[in-house]
Amino acid sequence: MPNGKGGAEQIEVCGIVQGVGFRPFVYRLAARLGLDGDVRNAGDRVIIHASGPRAVLDAFAAALLAEAPVLARVEAITRRPAAVPEPGFRIIESGAGTVSVGVVPDVATCPACRAEIADPAARRHRYAFTNCTDCGPRFSIVTGLPYDRPATTMAGFAMCPACRAEYEDPADRRFHAQPIACPDCGPRLWVEGAGAPAEANPIGHAAALLRAGRILAVKGLGGFHIACDATCETAVAELRARKHRPTKPLAVMADLATAHGLCTISADEDAALLHPSAPILLLPLKQGAPLASGIAPGQHHLGLMLPYTPLHHLLLAETGRPLVMTSGNRSGEPQIFRDDAARDGLAGIVDAFLMHDRPIARRLDDSVARTAAGAPRVMRRGRGLAPVPLPLPQDFAGAPPVLAMGGELKNALCLTHGSKALLSHHLGDLDEPATGDAYEIALADYTALFTHRPQVVAVDLHPDYRATRLGEAVALARGLVVERVQHHHAHVAGAMAENGWRRANGPVVGIALDGLGLGEDGTVWGAEVLVCDYRTSRRAARLSPIPLAGGDAASREPWRVLLAHLDRALGPAAVAGDPHLASLFAGKPVATLRAMVGRGLNAPSASSAGRLFDAVAALLRLAPDRLSHEGEAAMALEAVAVTEAGTPPYPFALRPEAGLTEIDPAPLWQALMQDLHAGRNRGAMAAAFHTGLADVFATVAAHTATAEGLATVAVSGGVFQNALLLEETARRLRRHGLTVLVPAQVPANDGGLAFGQAVVTAARHMG
C-alpha cells in the first residue's frame, strides 16, 4: 500500500489487554484520530479493525503502545491488510464461546477517582468504593470467569441508572468498569463496637477513635487490617500487647507528603510507592521521624505504603496521622478476610471495626518490596501483583502445563502454561490450618480461573512439607507424574527464568544463600554454590555444615547455632574458657546440646547461611534467646551494619573436601572473637561479616565460573533479601566480569520457590 494513502488493517494486540479498559481506550483513541472500524476481545488478545490514512494508522499503532491503560501490558502488535470496514467505530461485545482470560490484580485508586472523592460537587464525593476502569478492586472480588460483574462479589449490588449509564458509555472512564458503584447503589461502610453507631459518618467516627488512641479493625481490599495512630506510643504498645507481637516491625500507611517526613525516599522508591500495586516498601527511617518508637524497634527501616483505596484516602485524611496498618490476624495466623472470622478472631485485639458489605473473594496480603542492588525487589507477592503472569524464557513455549506446590513456609503455588508462569499470591505458612485451607482453595481457584490442567506436579525434596504431601495427593488423584526439585536448585532456577535465561543458554553458576532446604544427600543445605541448568544441578561448594541441635528449635533459638559454630571453630574448651561466651551461655543447657550432637540425637547436619547470620547476631547480642519472628536476627544484624559499611571483610578458609569446595567459617569466628575482646564497634563487625560472606561466595563463584567456562551467576535464597549482602555480592561478581541474575518480581525467599520448581520441572519434561 503506497505511503500516505488510505487503507484498512487488522491490528492484533497481545499481552494483558483484557479487563483493563483496553477496548474503551481503543475506542477513544480511534475517535480522536477519526478512524473507522471496530475492536473486540479474542482469547488472550484484542483485535482491531481500522481504516484511515496510512500515517494516521501508524500513529494509532504507536499510541496503542505508548498510551495503553496503566493496567495493560502490551507485548506485541501485529498489523496486516484487511477489508475496509463500515464508517464509524464500534466496540463489539464478546460473543458466547469467547474465552476471556486475564484476571488482573487490584489497582490503587487512580488520580481521577481521588479527585472525584475530594470534590464536594461530585456525586461520589467521600465515597469509599469509588473506582473506574483504571483502578479499583479486581482479583480480590473475582469469583469466576469471564470477568464481569456477576462473577464478582459486586454481583449483589444492582447498578443505579446513573452508574448504568456510565457503564454503558464507551466514552466514559467507567465504561465496563465491573465494580462500578456510587453512594446510591454500591457498598456501604459502618462502625461496629465502641459505643453508638454513627451511621451518617462512619469514616469520621473511625477517625475520631483512631485519634483517641483506639485500635480498629479496618476491612480493606484483600483482608482486614488492624489500625492505630502510628504516632501514639500507648496505642502502638497496646496493639503489640494485644496481638502478642513483641518486636516484629509494623507496617505504616501514610500519604506521600507525610511519608517523606518519615523516611528517606529516592525517586525510584517514590515510583515504587506510587505504582498501581501500592506495595509496602521498606524505606530508610529518618532520624527523629515523628512515629511511636514501638513501630519498628531496633530497625533502621520502616515498612511503608500509600493509601490504595478511597477508604484509606478518606480515613487518613480525616485522621490526619500516619496509621499503623498491620495485617488483621492473631499472631502467626493468616490475615482474616471474612466478616465473621474478623468479629470472632479480632474481638480481643481491637476496640471497634470499620466494616463494609462488599465481600472479599480471596485473602490477598499486602505485597512487600524493597529496593536493593538498583531495583525494587518483591519480598511478598500479594495484593496488586498477583495474578499477573510472569513471562518465561522463549524456549519454554512447548512445555507441558506444570503445577508447582512450593515450600512449607511463605507458601505460594505456581502454574505454568507455555511460556507463561502464574505465581500465586502469598498463601502463608502451611503449619497453619487456615493457610492449609487457603492453599487448597487457591489450588482450586487458580486451576479453575485459568483453566489449567497440569500434566506434572512439582514438589520439594522434603517429604514432610505439607505442600509436598498435598502435591503427591493431587498427583495420585489425577494420575500425574510427580517431579521432585531440590530446594536451592529451585531458588536459583527461578532467578534464571525471571531474567530470561534460555534453556538453550546452558548452565550458570548459582549462589543459594538461604535458611534450610533438604539436599540431595539427605543433609540440610542453605549456603551453596551450584552449577546448574534448568534440568540438573550439582554442588560446587558449600559452607561447612554444623549440627542443628534441636532441629527446628535451632532456627528459633540462635544461641544453639552459635554454640555449634563456636564448638566447631574454636573447640568446646575455648568456649568454656572465654568469659564473654560464658556469660552468653550462662543458664543454657550447653552440655545437653553437646551430648545430642555426640549421639546424633535430633541434631541434623546443616550448611545454612541463614543460621550463620543468626549465630553472628547472637554473638553480638543482637538476637534474643528466642526469636519472635523469622529473619529477626538477620534483620538486626543488617540494621546495625549499614551504618558502618566499607570495613575490611572477615576471612573464611577454602579447601577441597569430598569433591566440593568447603567454605569454612572458622577464621571468621576467630576474627569475631578477637574483635569482641578488643571492644570493636558492633556495627563495624556486622559490616565486616556481610562483606566477608559476600567476598567468599563471590570468589568461589568466580572460580567455579572460570573452571566451568561460564560467565553468568544467578543468586537467590531468602538471605539475599538482605540488601547489603546482595549489593556487596553482586558488585564483587560484576568486578569479576560476571553477569549477575537476581530475582526481582519473584521473591528470593520461599515465596518464589514454586516458580523455580515449575521451570525446573517444565524443562525436565521438554525432551
Add this chain to the structure above:
Amino acid sequence: MAHGGGGSAMRDLIEDVFLSAFSGAGHAPPEDQARFDLSALMAHGDRLAFTTDGFVVDPLFFPGGDIGTLAVCGTVNDLAVGGARPVALSCAIIIEEGLSVETLRAVVASMAQAARAAGVSIATGDTKVVPRGACDKLFITTTGIGVVRAGLDVGIGRARAGDVVLVNGLLGDHGAAILNARGDLALDTEIKSDCAPLNGLIDTLIAAAPGIRMMRDATRGGIAAVVNELAEASAVGVKLDELSLPMRPEVMGFCEILGLDPLYLANEGKILAVVPADEAPAALAALRAHPLGQDAAIIGEITGERPGRVVMRTRFGGERIVDMLVGDQLPRIC
C-alpha cells in the same frame, strides 16, 4: 551364654530360667504347643483376638521397666484396645551370644511379673542363641490371644463428629525415658517409662462407656500417630487442645531442650480413646478412679471440619496442624 541348637545348655536354660519364672502358669511339662479349652474361652466373649509384636529396645533396662515388661505389656495392650480380654501369650527370645544369664533371668522375671499383673499366662515359648553381632543383646517376640467381649465393636474407623477424645494419663514418659537412658544427656531429671498392662483399666473404661468407639495404645509415633490414623480412617477432623494435654513438666522441659514434639513421643502405658460425648464424663471418672488413669484427661474432640486433619489449639490461642511425619523430623523452617 553359648549358642547352640536345642542342646543340653539350651535345655538347662529353659528349665532353669523360664519354667521357674513362668511356673505359675502351670504348663509343665512343655509340649510343642499350648492347648486351650474353647468352651472356657467362649465364656468371655464371641470372637478371638490374635496379635504379635517384636521388641527391640536400647537399653534393655531403663527407668520404669525393661524389655521384658515391654514385651508383655505391649501385646497385652494390643489385645485389650481391641476390646479383648487377654488370655495367653507366647514368647520367642533371640539372645546374642555372651549375654549374661543374670540379665536374661532379670528380663524373664520382669515378664513373669508383668504377666501376673495382667492376669495372662505365658503359655508357650522358644529361645535361640545367635552368634555375636547377629542380634543386639536380646530380641523378644510375643504373640497373644484374647477373647473379644460379645456385642462390643471398637475400631479406628468408628469415630464421629461430636465424640470426645481421652487419654488415661501423662504423655511422652516412655519415649523421653528411653532417650534419656540411652546416654548421658547431662540432665538431672529421671523420667520413668509408663510401661504397664492396661487391660484392667480398659475393663473399667468399657464398663463406664459401653458405646466406646475406639481405643489405641499410643506407642511408636505417640498420640500424633494415633489421632492421624483415626482422622483418616474415620474421615473426621480431630481438634486437640494443647492446654489439656496431661504432661509432666520434666517431659515438656526435656522436649523443649531436645527440640522434640511430645505428641510424637512413644508411650507404653497410655491409650487414646474416643467415646460419645454423653459417655465422656463417666469414661473420664472411670479412668481417673483406676490407678493407671489418675491423670486421665479429655484432650480434644472429633469434628466434621477438615476430614483427615488433626488440628491443635495451641497454648497461645492459635492453631497448628499436627500431622504424620514421613521423614526423620528434619527441619521444615527455611
